[in-house]
Amino acid sequence: MGLDDLKRAEQVLPKKLYEKLLERLKRYNIKGKLANKVAREVIKEYERVQQTPGEAVGVVTAQSIGEPGTQMTLNVFHFAGVAEMNVTIGLPRVIEVLDARRTPSTPSMTIYLKKEYAKDEKEVRRIAAELIEVKLNDLISDTVMDLLNTRLLFTLDKGALRNYNVKPKQVEEMLKKVYKNADVKLLKDGRIRVKLKTEDVGEMYKLKSKVLDTYIKGVPGVTHVLPIRDKKEWIIKTAGTNLKKVLELPYVDPERTISNDIFEIAKVLGIEAARNAIINEVKEVLDRQGIEVDIRHLMLIADTMTFDGKIRGITRYGITSQKSSILARASFEIPLKHIFSAAVKNEVDPLQGVVENVMINQPVPVGTGIPKLIYKVKRSGDKE
Amino acid sequence: MSDVFLNGKFIGYHENGRGLAELVKERRRKGEIPYYVNVYYSEEEDTVYIFSNHGRVRRPLIVVKDGKPLLTDEMLEKLEKGEMKWSDLVRQGVIEYLDANEEENAYVALYPEDLTKEHTHLEISPMVIFGTQANMLPFAQHALSPKVLIGAKMIKQGIALYTKNFTQRMDTDSSLLHYPQKPIVQTLMYKYINYDSCPAGQNVVIAVMPFQGYNMDDAIVMNKSSTERGLFRSSYYRPYVAEELRYPGGQKDRITIPDKDVVGYRTEEEYRYLEEDGIIYPSAEVKGGDVLIGKVSPPRFLTSLDEFTAGIEANKETSEAVRFGEKGVVETVLITETEDGNKYVKVKVRDLRPPELGDKFASRHGQKGVIGMLVPQEDMPFTASGVIPDIIFNPHSIPSRMTINHLLEILAGKVGALAGRYVDGTPFAGEKEFDLRKELLKLGFRDDGLETMYNGMTGEEFKARIFVGNMYYLKLKYMVANKLHARSRGPVQLLTRQPTEGRSKEGGLRLGEMEKDCFIAHGAALALKERFDSDKVVVPVCKNCGIVAVYNRYRDIGICPICGEEAPITFVEMSYAFKLLLDELKSLCIYPKLIITPKG
Numbered sequence: 001m002g003l004d005d006l007k008r009a010e011q012v013l014p015k016k017l018y019e020k021l022l023e024r025l026k027r028y029n030i031k032g033k034l035a036n037k038v039a040r041e042v043i044k045e046y047e048r049v050q051q052t053p054g055e056a057v058g059v060v061t062a063q064s065i066g067e068p069g070t071q072m073t074l075n076v077f078h079f080a081g082v083a084e085m086n087v088t089i090g091l092p093r094v095i096e097v098l099d100a101r102r103t104p105s106t107p108s109m110t111i112y113l114k115k116e117y118a119k120d121e122k123e124v125r126r127i128a129a130e131l132i133e134v135k136l137n138d139l140i141s142d143t144v145m146d147l148l149n150t151r152l153l154f155t156l157d158k159g160a161l162r163n164y165n166v167k168p169k170q171v172e173e174m175l176k177k178v179y180k181n182a183d184v185k186l187l188k189d190g191r192i193r194v195k196l197k198t199e200d201v202g203e204m205y206k207l208k209s210k211v212l213d214t215y216i217k218g219v220p221g222v223t224h225v226l227p228i229r230d231k232k233e234w235i236i237k238t239a240g241t242n243l244k245k246v247l248e249l250p251y252v253d254p255e256r257t258i259s260n261d262i263f264e265i266a267k268v269l270g271i272e273a274a275r276n277a278i279i280n281e282v283k284e285v286l287d288r289q290g291i292e293v294d295i296r297h298l299m300l301i302a303d304t305m306t307f308d309g310k311i312r313g314i315t316r317y318g319i320t321s322q323k324s325s326i327l328a329r330a331s332f333e334i335p336l337k338h339i340f341s342a343a344v345k346n347e348v349d350p351l352q353g354v355v356e357n358v359m360i361n362q363p364v365p366v367g368t369g370i371p372k373l374i375y376k377v378k379r380s381g382d383k384e
Numbered sequence: 385m386s387d388v389f390l391n392g393k394f395i396g397y398h399e400n401g402r403g404l405a406e407l408v409k410e411r412r413r414k415g416e417i418p419y420y421v422n423v424y425y426s427e428e429e430d431t432v433y434i435f436s437n438h439g440r441v442r443r444p445l446i447v448v449k450d451g452k453p454l455l456t457d458e459m460l461e462k463l464e465k466g467e468m469k470w471s472d473l474v475r476q477g478v479i480e481y482l483d484a485n486e487e488e489n490a491y492v493a494l495y496p497e498d499l500t501k502e503h504t505h506l507e508i509s510p511m512v513i514f515g516t517q518a519n520m521l522p523f524a525q526h527a528l529s530p531k532v533l534i535g536a537k538m539i540k541q542g543i544a545l546y547t548k549n550f551t552q553r554m555d556t557d558s559s560l561l562h563y564p565q566k567p568i569v570q571t572l573m574y575k576y577i578n579y580d581s582c583p584a585g586q587n588v589v590i591a592v593m594p595f596q597g598y599n600m601d602d603a604i605v606m607n608k609s610s611t612e613r614g615l616f617r618s619s620y621y622r623p624y625v626a627e628e629l630r631y632p633g634g635q636k637d638r639i640t641i642p643d644k645d646v647v648g649y650r651t652e653e654e655y656r657y658l659e660e661d662g663i664i665y666p667s668a669e670v671k672g673g674d675v676l677i678g679k680v681s682p683p684r685f686l687t688s689l690d691e692f693t694a695g696i697e698a699n700k701e702t703s704e705a706v707r708f709g710e711k712g713v714v715e716t717v718l719i720t721e722t723e724d725g726n727k728y729v730k731v732k733v734r735d736l737r738p739p740e741l742g743d744k745f746a747s748r749h750g751q752k753g754v755i756g757m758l759v760p761q762e763d764m765p766f767t768a769s770g771v772i773p774d775i776i777f778n779p780h781s782i783p784s785r786m787t788i789n790h791l792l793e794i795l796a797g798k799v800g801a802l803a804g805r806y807v808d809g810t811p812f813a814g815e816k817e818f819d820l821r822k823e824l825l826k827l828g829f830r831d832d833g834l835e836t837m838y839n840g841m842t843g844e845e846f847k848a849r850i851f852v853g854n855m856y857y858l859k860l861k862y863m864v865a866n867k868l869h870a871r872s873r874g875p876v877q878l879l880t881r882q883p884t885e886g887r888s889k890e891g892g893l894r895l896g897e898m899e900k901d902c903f904i905a906h907g908a909a910l911a912l913k914e915r916f917d918s919d920k921v922v923v924p925v926c927k928n929c930g931i932v933a934v935y936n937r938y939r940d941i942g943i944c945p946i947c948g949e950e951a952p953i954t955f956v957e958m959s960y961a962f963k964l965l966l967d968e969l970k971s972l973c974i975y976p977k978l979i980i981t982p983k984g
Binding site: 054055056059060062063339340343348354358359360361362363364365366367368369370 | 900901902904905906907908909910911912913916917919920957958959961962965969972974975979
């Protein structure tokens with residue numbers, strides 16, 4: 001003890017924690033005996049929060065989330081927000097995250113802006129409007145298909161142009177860019193003419209809907225935006241996500257902007273970010289319902305779902321399919337499939353998990369089931 | 385032009401739909417059209433709907449003309465004298481039945497004073513909003529509607545003098561209240577359904593106060609001395625049936641005292657009450673397992689068995705015995721014949737059930753509770769005039785449920801008991817709280833029903849005044865004696881060797897999936913193993929092929945189905961359910977090989 005506590009801390013504490021301790025000691029200018037005392041307390045606290053070997057953390061986590069989950073089932077409010085800007089919350093959202101569904105039922109982004117843009121409401125509203133994906137279909141009031149001359153005539157809607165802040169010239173340019181070998185021209189009467197190469201009528205119909213779907217401006221995928229005030233700054237909530245494109249925008253703060261699509265996060269920002277997203281998404285739902293669950297339970301779940309670099313849901317196709325025990329897998333869902341495939345592959349069940357040992361009525365390898373006696377008692381009749 | 389529909393089918397047009405509807409009504413009141421015809425004119429659709437089919441809910445109303453009801457005082461007088469009947473009123477068009485559609489065209493006044501020129505009908509009484517059941521709750525207009533429903537539901541569960549020919553009947557699961565009383569606080573409905581001849585409860589003195597926590601969470605404290613004097617004493621009846629069935633091949637059951645050589649012979653003691661005819665005698669005191677009707681049946685597969693048993697008739701014992709855990713006295717023995725001419729015996733067993741800890745009681749207002757403690761009367765609190773309550777009811781049951789009618793009944797019951805009269809508590813029309821209070825004051829009590837009370841154990845005066853009064857309480861049919869169950873060892877299922885399920889089968893209480901998880905969460909691995917040892921087996925397993933083997937103890941050798949005799953075996957402890965799983969896998973042509981390694 002005494003002066004060695006700081007040295008002991010270096011050995012006992014994780015590197016990051018130890019560095020943080022040194023940094024704090026330096027910041028508050030603590031030295032000598034007092035520093036040792038601080039280190040001793042930190043070690044004590046660090047050891048206190050450690051789990052004992054054999055603690056059934058998985059079951060405790062499942063119970064800690066499952067029990068409040070039963071209360072959430074009773075809560076009828078599964079959506080929040082206005083009309084088209086709904087966001088799934090409550091139990092459906094938790095299920096969605098933990099099952100690792102490919103796309104969330106209500107994809108959305110929370111866009112933070114750089115400091116110089118985030119203060120002015122007008123500016124934020126302008127930026128928000130720029131984000132909405134605009135297609136040709138949104139800008140026109142009428143379409144004429146001239147079968148004789150094989151051309152399409154689009155009448156631009158002036159109101160829509162003003163709303164989306166688009167110039168007719170812009171539309172023409174975008175169409176020219178996409179359909180390089182078609183003859184696109186902005187006519188004097190405000191219509192846009194697209195001359196097609198094909199003469200086949202069926203082909204023309206197909207092309208018409210394709211042209212109508214042409215991207216003009218904005219962020220692809222974003223259907224609605226909602227600027228809201230969050231404490232001191234303005235942030236933008238969106239319906240529809242496209243994290244990659246949004247992060248490229250110059251006025252967006254890339255460090256804080258986030259999507260609620262876990263798979264998108266994993267693709268754009270990596271698996272660690274996805275792990276954090278799982279934690280945050282579940283925690284937000286629980287917080288909204290006023291349910292307090294220790295964050296470490298959520299961390300354990302997120303770790304289990306992402307530790308092999310891929311996002312695996314807590315389903316029969318996800319982490320349960322990774323279990324080594326045949327019996328454990330068979331007892332979860334569709335037992336026949338697992339038993340038959342195990343029989344075909346000549347699998348061996350090592351019987352090291354909890355579920356399978358409950359099934360064969362052997363002590364389960366948690367808690368008091370872990371320590372074993374090595375000494376073998378000799379019975380009187382035994383041979384040497 | 386209005387469309388006209390008859391029973392949902394289009395039948396034609398009429399130039400004046402409203403007039404047509406009026407005409408139909410007019411002629412129905414005159415009796416020219418049957419009274420069950422209803423007509424409805426929809427202004428938005430300009431359509432007349434006429435209905436004469438079945439399946440419509442209809443309700444009677446008094447017809448009003450020019451702001452005056454057609455029902456006159458003269459008619460009422462005649463009705464009272466019996467010179468006129470309800471059907472006469474309907475025939476004369478004084479009262480008519482409206483269905484849901486025609487009601488849309490009606491403007492109904494609730495009270496005669498409210499009548500104006502526009503009104504078309506007058507409500508007979510506001511209490512008709514409730515049905516027969518809900519009208520059984522006194523002062524129901526002071527209760528929350530869900531509580532009225534709960535109350536109405538529970539009145540049906542009260543143990544009563546449910547029929548007067550109960551000695552002749554063989555109802556399954558029936559109870560009989562020994563000293564039923566007419567309620568002091570009644571409603572009009574009690575008269576109509578002749579409740580006073582078959583009452584279902586007793587009037588008790590009730591004090592609204594906590595009692596040492598023994599009446600918390602809806603429990604009630606009951607005066608033990610009252611129950612010993614017969615309060616809420618009831619009998620529980622259970623009939624047992626046996627029939628001499630005939631089987632193909634001329635065989636039949638025999639009702640008799642079984643011989644000792646029948647398969648499944650019980651003990652001689654259990655047959656001790658049977659008389660020569662194999663049937664018990666009335667007034668025998670029986671307990672669980674005692675045979676009421678001795679019966680033997682022929683073996684089930686007669687022909688195939690005969691070859692092996694070489695003609696020895698192995699009859700089966702199929703007697704009717706008192707259910708496990710029950711007791712009682714044989715009340716009636718009935719011997720008769722079925723339609724097929726088989727001998728048919730019924731034995732009714734009666735059990736005396738004085739109130740005990742855990743029995744369920746309720747007032748008529750949805751305030752139910754179980755007995756939390758039976759207190760001898762010397763320990764019960766008493767009022768200044770020496771009245772000792774029968775039931776102590778916890779006041780915490782009132783505020784969140786808002787059953788004001790419960791409190792009103794206590795007050796009304798007190799007035800009725802003191803004045804020696806019945807109190808009318810008909811919903812919307814009964815006696816008013818103000819009048820009841822005035823009467824109570826006149827009788828020499830505080831008008832709010834509070835009284836000074838003294839602690840029965842110390843004799844000290846309670847600081848607070850206690851609300852005491854009389855009210856009608858019901859003993860509900862749920863009694864602990866029918867629910868109580870525990871087991872340490874007992875019967876197991878044949879297939880899995882796990883304990884049976886359910887009280888009637890003397891089953892075990894399951895440690896389920898979630899409870900198992902709790903053991904794991906606590907890390908209590910070995911305690912969990914012991915809990916699941918109920919189907920523990922030690923099976924010999926062949927070390928070579930890892931399959932369940934046979935151990936011949938006499939020769940001390942293992943016999944493996946694959947390796948044959950003298951196989952190296954070891955004994956493995958497992959649950960029988962797992963051994964069953966191994967067997968079932970084998971039946972699927974899957975070889976579940978157990979790899980045996982030394983323990984540890």
